Amino acid sequence: xxxxxxxPLDPHTGNAAVPNFLKVKKLNxxxxxxxxxxxxxxxxxxISAATSFKNVKKRQLFEPHHRVPEVGELxxxxxxxxxxxxxxxxxxxxLAYLISDSAEKQPExxxxxxSFPEAESLDLSRIYLELLDYSVSSLLSYLxxxxxxxxxxxxxxxxxxxxxxxxxxxxxPQLFLYLRQSFHNEHFRIPANAEFIKDFLFELEDxxxxxGRVIDVPxxxxxxxxxxxxxxxxxxxxxxFIQSKxxxxxxxxxxxxxxxxxMEEKLYYSNTSNPDTTKFKIERAEAFAxxxxxxxxxxxxxxxxxxxxxxLSELAEKELHKQSAEKDRNRFHDIKKNLLSESGSWEKKxxxxxxxxxxxxxxxxxxxxIDDLEIGYSTWETKTTTIHAFFHKxxxxxxxxxxxxxxATNVETWKILCIRQLVESxxxxxxxxxxxxxxxxxxxxxxxxxxxxxxxxxxxxLDLLGIGRIFxxxxxxxxxxxxxxxxxxLKARNHETSKKEEQAKIQEKIKEEEKIRSAEQKSKISxxxxxxxxxxxxxxxxxxxxxxxxxxxxxxxxxxxxxxxFVFITWEKGKERxxxxxxxxxxxxxxxxxxxLHRILSERMxxxxxKVRTAEEEDNxxxxxxxxxxxxxWFTSHKSSSDKTTPQKGKVDPDDPYESFRKEIDKxxxxxxx
Numbered sequence: 001x002x003x004x005x006x007x008p009l010d011p012h013t014g015n016a017a018v019p020n021f022l023k024v025k026k027l028n029x030x031x032x033x034x035x036x037x038x039x040x041x042x043x044x045x046x047i048s049a050a051t052s053f054k055n056v057k058k059r060q061l062f063e064p065h066h067r068v069p070e071v072g073e074l075x076x077x078x079x080x081x082x083x084x085x086x087x088x089x090x091x092x093x094x095l096a097y098l099i100s101d102s103a104e105k106q107p108e109x110x111x112x113x114x115s116f117p118e119a120e121s122l123d124l125s126r127i128y129l130e131l132l133d134y135s136v137s138s139l140l141s142y143l144x145x146x147x148x149x150x151x152x153x154x155x156x157x158x159x160x161x162x163x164x165x166x167x168x169x170x171x172x173p174q175l176f177l178y179l180r181q182s183f184h185n186e187h188f189r190i191p192a193n194a195e196f197i198k199d200f201l202f203e204l205e206d207x208x209x210x211x212g213r214v215i216d217v218p219x220x221x222x223x224x225x226x227x228x229x230x231x232x233x234x235x236x237x238x239x240x241f242i243q244s245k246x247x248x249x250x251x252x253x254x255x256x257x258x259x260x261x262x263m264e265e266k267l268y269y270s271n272t273s274n275p276d277t278t279k280f281k282i283e284r285a286e287a288f289a290x291x292x293x294x295x296x297x298x299x300x301x302x303x304x305x306x307x308x309x310x311x312l313s314e315l316a317e318k319e320l321h322k323q324s325a326e327k328d329r330n331r332f333h334d335i336k337k338n339l340l341s342e343s344g345s346w347e348k349k350x351x352x353x354x355x356x357x358x359x360x361x362x363x364x365x366x367x368x369x370i371d372d373l374e375i376g377y378s379t380w381e382t383k384t385t386t387i388h389a390f391f392h393k394x395x396x397x398x399x400x401x402x403x404x405x406x407x408a409t410n411v412e413t414w415k416i417l418c419i420r421q422l423v424e425s426x427x428x429x430x431x432x433x434x435x436x437x438x439x440x441x442x443x444x445x446x447x448x449x450x451x452x453x454x455x456x457x458x459x460x461x462l463d464l465l466g467i468g469r470i471f472x473x474x475x476x477x478x479x480x481x482x483x484x485x486x487x488x489x490l491k492a493r494n495h496e497t498s499k500k501e502e503q504a505k506i507q508e509k510i511k512e513e514e515k516i517r518s519a520e521q522k523s524k525i526s527x528x529x530x531x532x533x534x535x536x537x538x539x540x541x542x543x544x545x546x547x548x549x550x551x552x553x554x555x556x557x558x559x560x561x562x563x564x565x566f567v568f569i570t571w572e573k574g575k576e577r578x579x580x581x582x583x584x585x586x587x588x589x590x591x592x593x594x595x596x597l598h599r600i601l602s603e604r605m606x607x608x609x610x611k612v613r614t615a616e617e618e619d620n621x622x623x624x625x626x627x628x629x630x631x632x633x634w635f636t637s638h639k640s641s642s643d644k645t646t647p648q649k650g651k652v653d654p655d656d657p658y659e660s661f662r663k664e665i666d667k668x669x670x671x672x673x674x
Contacts, residue, residue: 021196022124025090026116034085042070043082047092048115056130061095061112064189080189083113087190091115093124094193096200098135098182100142106173107142109182111192132200136207139177143213143224149175151237158241161304162249166220172304176221177214179204217311219298228319235316238305239281242288245302250291252596253530255589257287260519267512273362275324278309278317285309290527293535328365336375339392346404349397350419355386355498376426380418381490386498389418393429399439405449406442416450417483451479522564524549525557526584533597537604539623542568543578571626573619581623586634598631 027035027044034040046069050062064079074082086092092115100107112131114124121127147153157172164171170178179201183192205222208214214222215231225231246254265280289296289306298307341348358366369390370377380387391401402423405416423430423443433439528548532540546557560566561582569581584593601624608621 018123018125019195019199021093021095021193021199022128023090024093024114024116024124027091030089030091032089032091034089037082037085039068039071039074039078040082040085042068043079044086044091044115045070047086047113051114051117051127053118053121053126053130056127057134059097059134061114061127063110063112064187076189083190086113094190095124095128095131095196096183096188096192097131098138098179098204100138100145103142103145103147106170106178107139107182108185108187109192110187111190132203132207135200135204136211139204139208140211140213143226146224148226149230149234151240154234154237155241158238158305162245162302165301166299166304170221172220176217176223178221215311215315217307219307220304223308223311225315228315228322231312231316232319232323235278235281235309235312238309239284242284242305242309246284246288246291250288252593253291253527253534254287255592256519256523256526257291258284260516260523261287263512263516263519267509267516272360275362276320278313278320282309282313291530324362325364328362328368332365332368332372335369335390336372336392339375339390340394340397344400344404346401346408346419349391349401349404350422351390352415352418353388353390355388355494356501358388376422376429378418378421378425380414380421381487381494382414383490384494386491386494387414387418389422391419391422393426395430395433398423398430399433399436402433402439402443402446405446411449413450413453416446420447420450451483518560518563521552521560522585524552525560525564525566529582529584534600537600537624538620539569539581539583539601539627541574541579542582545582546578567630569626569630572622581626583627583630588638590634591638594631594634598628598635601628601631 027048035044046066047062050060050066055061064076064083068074068079083092083094087094092113094111094113096109096111098107098109114127117124117127153174157175161172166172170176170181180197183197205214205216208222209216212225212228214224217223225234243258246258261280261283264283268274268277268280285306289303292300292302294300296303296306335351339349339351343349353361361369369375374393376391376393378389380389391398401419405411405419427434434443525545528545529540531548532538532544542561546552546554549557552560561568565585565587567583567586568577569583571581574580584590605621605624605628608617608624611617613621
């Protein structure tokens with residue numbers, strides 16, 4: 001919350017101009033009648049004696065309650081009289097600083113006075129900056145002591161705001177710093193200099209912003225924050241509040257919009273490589289703002305939650321991206337550490353990931369695994385999928401893999417060949433190990449295990465006869481060719497399968513996006529109708545709503561009405577389709593709107609019935625009567641356990657689509673976190 005714009009510049013020096021409250025006159029520069037007064041002169045001498053750079057940190061600048069030598073005790077009224085004289089002469093300046101003695105009480109400002117400073121200074125700038133530093137330290141200490149903004153505390157304040165708004169001055173002291181108000185207390189019997197307050201607050205808030213300890217919440221104040229992680233937590237608390245209150249008090253106007261947002265959220269989190277985001281919390285907050293009665297301006301009831309989301313979203317989004325990147329890095333380092341594990345087992349030192357699983361990895365994690373110079377990477381084709389294989393290029397680690405494979409029994413052939421591919425793909429970096437005869441023999445034994453399935457059927461007979469080794473090199477070469485050909489065939493097949501799976505995913509995504517687009521179209525029309533029904537208490541005609549959704553062509557507009565089964569109600573002046581009354585789709589989700597419609601329109605009808613009506617009001621009365629009749633008929637044919645003889649506010653519908661979407665999203669998030 002910047003208290004002012006950029007500082008004005010001195011036309012002579014080009015530097016920031018020294019404000020007037022930092023300029024004081026020397027005693028010999030003033031011809032003053034007041035200085036003839038012994039007490040006034042004594043007060044000046046007391047201020048002058050206390051004015052020094054070293055006295056600022058000790059809080060020893062002159063304050064109104066200090067004793068004046070040579071005079072003794074002065075009453076508040078007397079000291080104020082003499083201070084006003086000195087201020088009028090310009091021989092002293094009233095400054096101030098902030099103190100904080102407890103976490104329960106807001107910081108308060110205390111006045112202090114300074115005269116012409118020590119010989120090395122021409123103005124009070126150094127003393128002023130020291131007062132600022134002291135005040136910043138006091139505020140940081142206050143913010144550190146202040147209890148954490150937990151969910152209970154936040155909800156209590158949001159509840160209060162939803163009911164009353166910010167009607168009084170400094171209405172939420174548990175959440176905000178009210179620094180300007182701190183200068184209006186009993187200590188300032190002489191009002192603080194307006195220019196000083198403006199400049200002081202600007203510098204103070206700027207410093208706190210740079211330290212990342214406050215967020216400006218327009219229309220409310222400075223929101224103290226310990227770190228960016230807290231911003232994420234608070235965003236979650238506010239989103240829970242908005243969903244809780246929005247789906248209760250404003251359910252009749254928010255259900256469709258929240259359902260649409262939930263569909264978008266579900267689609268986004270269905271891709272497990274996507275990081276957490278504040279996007280959907282912001283969308284819900286903005287929908288909540290539009291649904292609130294009255295003007296969606298800061299200070300109005302319910303707007304605190306919305307403005308807090310707007311103010312915290314950027315910091316929270318950066319923190320979420322930071323956490324996501326950190327999570328990827330930690331996961332990468334864990335994988336790398338495991339590949340280099342002390343265990344001699346090849347299974348611990350080789351990572352084999354099926355293609356479908358690998359595609360679910362975050363992009364940054366995939367990049368780190370493939371690009372790291374110490375990790376070897378290759379792919380291998382099986383009959384069902386492509387395998388992404390990794391090992392550490394550390395020569396000793398590769399040696400252990402080979403020895404472990406040589407000693408192992410019942411290892412699947414494809415795994416042996418996959419590791420052979422890894423070794424050959426990264427041979428330049430690990431060639432030193434193949435200078436060891438024993439390891440070369442062990443590796444040959446491993447290859448023989450892998451190639452054996454590709455040798456001719458009669459190789460076993462030749463081996464029994466003791467002449468198998470004569471033909472071994474030929475059989476090895478033939479096996480290599482067979483494997484190469486098989487890999488090419490499998491690669492093409494797996495690529496085609498993967499392509500089909502991707503196409504199926506794309507088609508599914510297109511279907512979901514189309515559902516979202518349809519939900520958005522329906523929501524826009526419903527929102528335009530909400531304005532008529534719930535704010536103006538007047539049922540709209542089809543053409544009136546069309547005028548409020550100008551982005552849709554006439555053909556598309558009527559297609560949406562037909563597709564979503566909006567209800568057309570005829571009335572005296574609405575025989576033609578475009579002149580008929582437009583009502584919401586009469587499906588089961590209509591129940592929440594219907595209850596509120598019945599209440600609002602019945603109240604409006606009662607007002608119209610008991611007065612002399614204009615022609616317009618007569619038309620409105622006719623429209624209202626038709627809609628009330630439609631609602632009554634709907635309730636008669638759609639009885640539920642919560643409906644008695646008249647429409648009342650009932651329990652949440654367990655089959656509500658928004659609730660089902662929320663449950664699905666929670667499941668997706670839990671799977672992702674696990």
